[in-house]
Amino acid sequence: MQMKKFLNLKSILIAVTLCLLLIVTKPVSASTLTLTITTNKQTYNAGETVIIQGNLTLDGSPAQDALIALEIDTEYRYYVFRTLQTDAIEGANWLVEITDLYSCDMYGNPQNSFMRGSTAYAKVVWKNNSNVSQSIMVAFYLQFSTGSPFQAFYNKVSTSANSSSYIIASFEISSTAPTGITTIYSSLYTDFPKNGGIPYCPEKNATFTITSTSSTGSQLSAYTLISTSSTSNFQVAITLPKLDVMLGNYTVYGSCKYGNESVLSTAQFRVILVGDVNEDMKVDMKDIGLAAKAYGSKPGDPNWDPRCDLNNDGKIDMKDIGIICKNYGNTGV
Ligand SMILES: [Ca+2]
Ligand SMILES: [Ca+2]
Numbered sequence: 001m002q003m004k005k006f007l008n009l010k011s012i013l014i015a016v017t018l019c020l021l022l023i024v025t026k027p028v029s030a031s032t033l034t035l036t037i038t039t040n041k042q043t044y045n046a047g048e049t050v051i052i053q054g055n056l057t058l059d060g061s062p063a064q065d066a067l068i069a070l071e072i073d074t075e076y077r078y079y080v081f082r083t084l085q086t087d088a089i090e091g092a093n094w095l096v097e098i099t100d101l102y103s104c105d106m107y108g109n110p111q112n113s114f115m116r117g118s119t120a121y122a123k124v125v126w127k128n129n130s131n132v133s134q135s136i137m138v139a140f141y142l143q144f145s146t147g148s149p150f151q152a153f154y155n156k157v158s159t160s161a162n163s164s165s166y167i168i169a170s171f172e173i174s175s176t177a178p179t180g181i182t183t184i185y186s187s188l189y190t191d192f193p194k195n196g197g198i199p200y201c202p203e204k205n206a207t208f209t210i211t212s213t214s215s216t217g218s219q220l221s222a223y224t225l226i227s228t229s230s231t232s233n234f235q236v237a238i239t240l241p242k243l244d245v246m247l248g249n250y251t252v253y254g255s256c257k258y259g260n261e262s263v264l265s266t267a268q269f270r271v272i273l274v275g276d277v278n279e280d281m282k283v284d285m286k287d288i289g290l291a292a293k294a295y296g297s298k299p300g301d302p303n304w305d306p307r308c309d310l311n312n313d314g315k316i317d318m319k320d321i322g323i324i325c326k327n328y329g330n331t332g333v
Helices: 002-025 285-293 318-326
Strands: 033-039 043-045 049-058 066-073 078-086 096-104 113-115 119-128 134-143 149-159 163-172 180-189 204-211 227-229 233-239 248-258 261-272
Touching: 033 248, 033 261, 049 066, 049 078, 049 248, 049 261, 066 233, 078 134, 078 149, 078 180, 078 233, 096 163, 096 180, 096 204, 119 134, 119 180, 119 204, 134 163, 149 163, 285 318
Parallel strands: 043 261, 113 204
Antiparallel strands: 033 049, 049 233, 066 078, 066 248, 096 119, 119 163, 134 149, 134 180, 180 204, 227 233, 248 261
């Protein structure tokens, strides 16, 4: 009798434990936010265009009206800061928003044309619409008329509740900078996208003209910015410069918060200098000279130089020389 009672108690305990386990392990209906970032190639040459494509889904369905913070870093510096979006977002209430962005002189007076070799400035104004102070990473990204990155930089600031702030940023325009319409993009993040920082609001952009002489008026550029979005996709393209292109590995970071879910994704690509046989960061006569020396050779020949077989077809001929000629003058850093 005593034993039976004990058994009953034991079964009850087991039953209760099982129930508790069931409650604890009952699957939580968490949503899965997936951000896929891809580049159209793995390796790029100087002058090539890198197309970055993104896709955002929530539980497999298109995540519309989302803002994605995009950062591209080389091995040594920040290269691009953008805020992209899936679908057009209009009329939303932002915690913090950019209210103005324009190119200007050092005092903040609007100026839309700058000469090569001078210093240009940009003023960004933002408003903290919330009742608490916000720490903000103000990011700038400038892009030349050629579609090549000019500069990316940031400032971390704190803005008190319900107030506006601004920054006037300066940037040196080199004497060899591409002329034409240059675009300034400004984004406000909670932190670096690579650290999971997310946009406070959509980016804003403004343009100014880089001129080679003071008499030149505004030059219309044939370049059109490639930045598109659809319900769950976004795309952005940057063109690598032919001169002083940064060689090595690049990392693309995409960071986004959608509803209560956050996601951080990365993609990588590599930039090389095709035709730089002797790896001195420039494609010039020395490279052609090396290919000429190895001309007509195949593996095993005394003058065989595998560095000159640029198309990897096991022989050094006009095709390889042609590749060097096509890239002649390109330089890397
Ligand atoms: Ca070289
Ligand atoms: Ca070859």
